[in-house]
Amino acid sequence: MKVSEAMHAPAEWVKADTPVFEVAVRMAKDDIGAVPVGHDDRLIGMITDRDLALRVVAKGLDPQKTTAEEVMTPGVVFSRTEATVEDAVHLMDLKKIRRLPVLDDNRRMVGMLSLGDVAHATGLQLAGELARAVAAHHR
Template sequence: MTCINAGHSSRKRVSDRIRAEAIPGRIRNHQHEAKLMKVRDVMHKGATFVSAETRVDVIARQMRDADVGALPVKSDGHLVGIVTDRDIACRALADGKDPQTMTATDVMTTRVACCAPDDDLALAIKIMENKRVRRLPVIDADQKLIGMVSLGDISHKVGAGLSGEVLRAVSAHHR
């Protein structure tokens, strides 16, 4: 599994590599709101997860029951991928495959955009915008999953102006 943008693989913090001038103007105008907070202030700790061997139909029921659109995939305590509702729809159902015979390994995304608990919230927002994702697994320095942060979590903690701009940026490819 490759955790892109996590910063832990190179031991150099991602926030050191992303410059403020790369942030679009509308979001930059609200950036001070997010710079004052850390991911740990917003994230859900101890996220629900599945194993790589979990069947796709079971994953879909877990998503429904937990009212979430993505579940991280763990192996030996480490994040190895993520399964989204879109992964299930596009990689299983749309192709006519049987979700009772497929596992997380068959549909999961392995190049997962992640963040760390001590990252500035502004960095997590930037990663979401760049990767066009609405959720990020939060991993520690040992690449262990410790939680999740979503656009919904962010919108509950920051001002309406920033959360609206982030949603627009993440959803830009749907226009």
């Protein structure tokens, strides 16, 4: 199965200078845990709910003044629409990530592939393997 058949679309991104308060509002409204961050029409990072908790709230930063670029995880690991879900899962496992932006042949973001998408598209075995692989054990 191709990633384009399993991903959810559309997917949006925020500009690097977006206040994290707006990012959090978007996450709550759309019930999502990660938002890609872009600058000059290129993806430059991801901001997750965990980034907001650890890099904004825990440090006492002002969410109205702190920008997405200041607290995002830099760099973007992505998949292509034509890749197989199995290849995408392998990449997610290798990079220990749970959400993957999906780009088309024009390098435009057209969707996101999440652990939930994998579970719905392929069944619980592959999703279970992915969940186990990306879940960090904390002591």
